[in-house]
Amino acid sequence: MVYGYDLSLLQEVSQRAEEVYEKIMQDTGLYSFIDVGSLRPWELYPVALYANREEYLQKTRMPEWSQGALLGNAIHTFPGAHLSSTLAHEMSHLIFHEFMRQGLSGVAAGRLRWLNEGLAMYEELQFLAPAERSRVQAQKQASLKSEGLSFEKMRTFEPQSEEGRLVHLWYLQVESVVRFLVERGGRLGFSIFLKELRSSKTLDQVLPSAFPGKWSDLTSLEATWRASL
Ligand SMILES: [Zn+2]
Incomplete structure (x- = not known):
């Protein structure tokens, strides 16, 4: 689920999130642990996409250097060259939390x-x-x-x-x-x-x-x- 203003950009982010999710699954072999019904698994992880860096910093109050953040269960970020790597970082955390939470x-x-x-x-x-x-x-x-x-x-x-x-x-x-x-x-x-x-x-x-x-x-x-x- 991706929230933001620009539809074509949101579709691109969804596609990137899917690629990132596949890569994390390949590296961790955790394919089978999330029961998501008919959803694509990455759709469980909401992404809030701000219009730009200024809006992101202002609304999340994150420090100047920040390019993305996990707030609750949602990834907050903004468009730019960092997008895939930021999604990869934050989705890894979400998947790790979800996986470990079921045991530890x-x-x-x-x-x-x-x-x-x-x-x-x-x-x-x-x-x-x-x-x-x-x-x-x-x-x-x-x-x-x-x-x-x-x-x-x-x-x-x-x-x-x-x-x-x-x-x-x-x-x-x-x-x-x-x-x-x-x-x-x-x-x-x-x-x-x-x-x-x-x-x-x-x-x-x-x-x-x-x-x-x-x-x-x-x-x-x-x-x-x-x-x-
Ligand atoms: Zn981290």
Whole structure:
């Protein structure tokens, strides 16, 4: 469902949302978990499209740099080159919340913030223009190699209470770790990983059963991820 002023633009946004949804489903293997009746699944996620950036900032009161936001269950954004990547980021969050909500308490799901944000960043990057994506990747690789956080720090990180430079680094790192899990571990394994985490198992339990022969626990994941940088 897309709300806004310009009909042809709204149709374009619907189509983009559908492409984004398909990509997230391919990466996570979560096709079967949402029962939507006759709706296309992405139609569950309302998109409010403002006329332009000024109107978006004024009505949502988001900070200057913001290109999109989740308010309640709706994605608020405005037309522009960022549209697909913003939809990808915010739809990933909605799908992750919906999926985890069916198994975990809010507190338990909060412990997976790194995974939630990492998936959203991973999908966002997939929809950036190639030149922009290469620029981000290069920057990411360099800073993670020299100052990447320990997994312990990454997992307990609370962006609201940290300084800006570290928050930026954390976003780059969680994206990199999710990319590593999906691309090195394989999409099937990643799908099992998500499903088992939802049943309250620990990361040390879930990693070897989702990715047999690849990672025996979190320590081995951390070591191989770091070596890949
Ligand atoms: Zn996010």
